[in-house]
Every structure is written in C-alpha cells, then in structure tokens.
Amino acid sequence: MLALGKLLELTLAGHEPAAKLQLTPEGTRLRWLAEGALEVTPPAAGDNGLDLLLSAGIHGNETAPIELLDRLLHGIARGELKPRVRMLFLLGNPPAIRQGERYVEQDINRLFNGRHEMSTGFEALRACELEHLAATFFSQPGRTRLHYDLHTAIRGSKIEQFALYPFQEGRPRSRRELARLSAAGVEAVLLHNKSSVTFSAYTYSQLAAESFTLELGKARPFGENQQVNLDCLEARLHAIIEGREPETGAQDGGIGDLQLFAVAREIIKHSDGFRLHLPADVENFSELPVGYLLAEDLSDTRWVVEEQGARIIFPNPRVKNGLRAGILVVPAADAHLA
Ligand SMILES: O=C(O)CCC(=O)N[C@@H](CCC(=O)O)C(=O)O
Numbered sequence: 174m175l176a177l178g179k180l181l182e183l184t185l186a187g188h189e190p191a192a193k194l195q196l197t198p199e200g201t202r203l204r205w206l207a208e209g210a211l212e213v214t215p216p217a218a219g220d221n222g223l224d225l226l227l228s229a230g231i232h233g234n235e236t237a238p239i240e241l242l243d244r245l246l247h248g249i250a251r252g253e254l255k256p257r258v259r260m261l262f263l264l265g266n267p268p269a270i271r272q273g274e275r276y277v278e279q280d281i282n283r284l285f286n287g288r289h290e291m292s293t294g295f296e297a298l299r300a301c302e303l304e305h306l307a308a309t310f311f312s313q314p315g316r317t318r319l320h321y322d323l324h325t326a327i328r329g330s331k332i333e334q335f336a337l338y339p340f341q342e343g344r345p346r347s348r349r350e351l352a353r354l355s356a357a358g359v360e361a362v363l364l365h366n367k368s369s370v371t372f373s374a375y376t377y378s379q380l381a382a383e384s385f386t387l388e389l390g391k392a393r394p395f396g397e398n399q400q401v402n403l404d405c406l407e408a409r410l411h412a413i414i415e416g417r418e419p420e421t422g423a424q425d426g427g428i429g430d431l432q433l434f435a436v437a438r439e440i441i442k443h444s445d446g447f448r449l450h451l452p453a454d455v456e457n458f459s460e461l462p463v464g465y466l467l468a469e470d471l472s473d474t475r476w477v478v479e480e481q482g483a484r485i486i487f488p489n490p491r492v493k494n495g496l497r498a499g500i501l502v503v504p505a506a507d508a509h510l511a
Pocket residue numbers: 232282324325326327328337371373386486487488489
C-alpha cells in the first residue's frame with residue numbers, strides 16, 4: 174500500500190510524510206497537502222468530472238466516520254478502489270482526534286463561514302485552513318461539487334442515520350442529491366432554514382457545492398464502532414468514487430422513503446442559568462407534546478413547545494453560552510426541490 178494511504182496513522186502520530194506525492198500503478202495520484210489533508214486525482218482519461226470532498230473528525234471523538242475514510246483511502250492506496258473522481262480527504266481537528274475529544278478549546282463546527290476571523294486559538298486557525306483547502310479543491314470550473322461532512326452524534330437517535338442540508342436564500346434543494354442520500358441508507362434529512370457556521374454550510378454557500386452534514390450513529394472511541402452500520406453508505410461511496418453509481422430513481426422524482434424535516438426553532442443557551450428539561454438519555458428525534466416546557470434561561474426566558482409534531486435533536490445544555498443547545502424540528506411541508 175502507498176504510504177500516503179495511511180493518512181490516519183500519520184495524523185494520529187502527528188507525522189509529516191517525507192514523500193508528499195505518490196502514484197498507484199494505475200496512475201491515481203495521492204498528494205499530502207497539510208496535516209489530515211490528502212488530495213486524490215484520478216488519471217485524466219478516467220475522470221468523470223465530479224469533485225468529492227469527504228471530511229470527518231471535525232469533532233475528534235466521532236471515530237466511526239474517521240475509520241470509514243481510513244478504509245476508503247486504504248482501498249485507493251492499495252489500488253483496490255479505482256477512483257474516477259477527484260477527491261479531497263480531510264480529517265478536521267487532528268489534536269482533538271488524538272485526544273478523543275469533541276474539541277480541545279472550541280467547537281470547530283461553529284467557526285466556519287468567516288467566524289474564525291472573530292476568534293483565536295488553533296481551532297480558529299484550523300477552520301481557516303480547512304476553508305482554504307476546500308476552496309482550492311473546489312476552484313476548478315465546470316465540475317460537479319459534492320461534500321459529505323461525516324459525523325456521529327452524542328446520543329442515540331430514533332432515526333439512526335440522517336443528514337442536515339444547509340440553506341442558501343433562493344437556492345432550491347437538489348432532488349437528485351436527496352435520492353442519492355436515500356440510496357446511501359440515510360433515512361431523514363433536516364432542511365436548515367438559515368445560513369450557519371458549520372463546515373457543510375460554508376462549502377454549500379461559498380463554494381457552490383452540494384453539501385451535507387451526515388449523522389451516522391452514536392459517537393464511540395476508535396475500535397468500538399461495531400454498532401454503527403456504515404455498509405450501505407460505504408457501498409454507495411465506492412460506487413460514486415468508481416463512477417459506477419446505479420440510477421437513483423431521481424429522474425422520476427423518487428426520493429424513496431426519505432423523511433424530510435424543517436427547523437422550527439433553534440434553542441440558544443444564553444447564560445449559565447440555562448436549564449433543559451429533558452432526561453439525560455433522551456434520543457434525537459424524540460417527540461415533544463404541545464405545551465411542553467423544554468427549557469428556561471435567565472430573564473424569565475421560557476422555551477415552550479408550540480408546534481404540532483415537534484421533535485428534538487442535538488439537545489445539549491453543556492454548550493458554551495451563545496451557542497445552539499438543541500433544535501426543534503417538524504415534518505417539512507414544502508421542501509422546494511429542483
Ligand atoms: O450530538 C450532538 O448533540 C451534536 C452532533 C453534531 O455535532 N452535529 C453537528 C450538526 C451540524 C449541522 O447543523 O449541520 C454539529 O452540531 O456541529
């Protein structure tokens with residue numbers, strides 16, 4: 174196997190490879206760009222015009238997606254997986270991955286879309302570097318751009334695998350991409366309704382990629398991900414990478430059984446007085462009845478459920494003040510698909 178295929182090993186060891194460029198016998202080029210960053214370029218004759226960015230480890234303790242990228246890269250570096258797409262592999266927060274923590278000083282996934290400029294510390298610098306790496310990768314005109322930012326969640330979920338679709342004013346959601354996600358085993362998609370500071374929001378709004386945050390199960394340490402079943406996604410990624418993706422049914426409008434949700438409200442923690450009235454082990458997509466007192470904060474702020482069919486995702490009272498402590502979602506009435 175080509176040594177550059179061992180991006181995860183290099184990153185865990187904090188090593189810079191001596192040789193930055195390597196070729197497989199078929200002519201696929203692997204180029205190390207920075208810590209945790211590797212570009213894969215197929216032979217020109219086989220290139221099908223897709224630029225695919227796969228990122229994981231934006232949160233350092235979400236290891237199943239990191240292991241998935243590691244398997245894909247090993248396959249490419251061994252010549253078993255033969256890419257027909259340009260690819261950029263990014264391991265988002267190497268120090269946090271080494272420590273097995275979500276982040277070290279601050280959550281990188283709150284520092285994109287320029288937010289890093291208002292902050293300090295290495296995570297702000299890394300967010301800036303990741304933006305540049307993605308912008309350079311997606312700078313070639315006339316190509317199709319796709320970004321999957323792979324995560325696992327802090328808690329269990331009633332819907333195991335789901336995606337979050339960023340928002341940009343006036344831009345319709347892609348039926349084709351939703352069908353592709355459905356075929357990859359994703360069961361639900363949450364449609365954001367405002368711009369955001371996540372990595373997928375940045376590549377979607379600034380780099381014109383089709384971008385998604387994928388939540389693939391519950392976060393566990395390296396080697397303990399037997400319960401996270403990535404078989405369906407992995408098979409679909411193999412097919413995308415090798416340019417042999419079966420028809421998704423999107424042409425006849427089909428997105429299968431994919432459930433679509435809209436953001437009703439984001440719950441923001443404003444102070445240390447914030448109290449979330451949910452059991453510690455509540456699962457994502459748990460339904461909440463109308464009238465339920467979800468949270469309270471200083472100055473008599475009360476978050477009471479008003480929406481029929483509301484469900485909670487990502488409840489987390491431990492976030493820093495000013496950040497999102499949960500999202501209330503409802504079934505999407507109008508998805509505006511193209
Ligand atoms: O499990 C949780 O509470 C958080 C899971 C997580 O990290 N989710 C992402 C979603 C990003 C998005 O809204 O697209 C995040 O919060 O960064």
